[in-house]
Amino acid sequence: MSVTGVLLVWKKEFLWLSVPGAKAKVERQWVPVAMDRIQAHYAPGEVRSVRLYSLGLAIHKVYLTERRYAWFDQQGHFVQQWHSNERFEDWLLDLHHRFLLGNTVGLNIAGVSGILVFLLCILGGIIWWPRRRSYRLGIRPKSTRREAWLISHGNLGVSFALPIMLLAFTGVLLVYPSESRSVLVSPWVPAATPTTIHSDQEFADWRQRITFVHQQFPGAEVRWISPASERFPAHSIGFQQSDSLNPTGISSLRFAIAEDETAITKSDAQSWTALERLFRFSYPLHTGELGLWYRLLLTVTGLALAGLMLLSMVSYARSSQRWR
Numbered sequence: 001m002s003v004t005g006v007l008l009v010w011k012k013e014f015l016w017l018s019v020p021g022a023k024a025k026v027e028r029q030w031v032p033v034a035m036d037r038i039q040a041h042y043a044p045g046e047v048r049s050v051r052l053y054s055l056g057l058a059i060h061k062v063y064l065t066e067r068r069y070a071w072f073d074q075q076g077h078f079v080q081q082w083h084s085n086e087r088f089e090d091w092l093l094d095l096h097h098r099f100l101l102g103n104t105v106g107l108n109i110a111g112v113s114g115i116l117v118f119l120l121c122i123l124g125g126i127i128w129w130p131r132r133r134s135y136r137l138g139i140r141p142k143s144t145r146r147e148a149w150l151i152s153h154g155n156l157g158v159s160f161a162l163p164i165m166l167l168a169f170t171g172v173l174l175v176y177p178s179e180s181r182s183v184l185v186s187p188w189v190p191a192a193t194p195t196t197i198h199s200d201q202e203f204a205d206w207r208q209r210i211t212f213v214h215q216q217f218p219g220a221e222v223r224w225i226s227p228a229s230e231r232f233p234a235h236s237i238g239f240q241q242s243d244s245l246n247p248t249g250i251s252s253l254r255f256a257i258a259e260d261e262t263a264i265t266k267s268d269a270q271s272w273t274a275l276e277r278l279f280r281f282s283y284p285l286h287t288g289e290l291g292l293w294y295r296l297l298l299t300v301t302g303l304a305l306a307g308l309m310l311l312s313m314v315s316y317a318r319s320s321q322r323w324r
Helices: 002-009 011-018 028-041 088-098 102-137 146-159 161-175 177-184 206-216 274-280 282-287 292-323
Strands: 047-051 059-064 068-073 078-083 195-199 221-226 235-240 251-257 262-267
Touching: 002 011, 002 088, 002 292, 011 088, 028 047, 028 059, 028 068, 028 206, 028 221, 088 102, 102 146, 102 161, 146 161, 146 292, 161 177, 161 282, 161 292, 177 274, 206 221, 206 235, 206 251, 274 282
Parallel strands: none
Antiparallel strands: 047 059, 047 221, 059 068, 068 078, 195 262, 221 235, 235 251, 251 262
């Protein structure tokens, strides 16, 4: 999990090399045109949602029915389509998140592993505390003796305990979102209630809808768009507000168009409680969508976790060999 997580942190750089146009200059005025072209490329109802400028790249990731995905450039021209884990980065994410074993077995393995890592960090700190004077010896083993490996294991674990616990905790929240919410959020604050306004404007195309978003929330960046379908009969737009650190688009507007009016349901993340916003912040904290410095921190932490496991395995193997 730690090794695949480190690789996923640098997914954007991999897509620069593997997807044409991914590193082009971003021109956001093309979004309405791109959406019209993307929808025209497929039959009605095939497009589930579009992640605009996915990962900050100059391309859009289209989520289709039947576990299909596609890349389109920012003008809305088709680039590539694939199914399930046919692309390397999707296969790597499935390996990291589900061990390629599906949402029942694999997802629970990942979730329980995150819980155990969190608890092991606490237990390791308790065990290390009486030996804290050994910290001056550093994290590099001074010899091949098992005691030296144990000292390095403890020092390395204490050095990276907090970021490892943060990654494990946020990972568990992503694996068990509803269960985590019922324990951490729901008992303390009521669920946020979206507000609905009615307008006689038609909002017949994406340009009008996106313009309305910017009128209601100046400085907002549209992050995703979901066209209406039989299952969800409303056009939805998710966006990041100017003073928000969450780049996933947790604020949204839904346009339910009737014959003589449009019902617009507004979900404003800035009106949520601090606890709710902190809970939603777990995604960018875990995936590294907070800038280059944070991705570097996650990379070092992931490598430290892998080294920590290696040190523990070696010391355990030597202990077993001596016992035999």
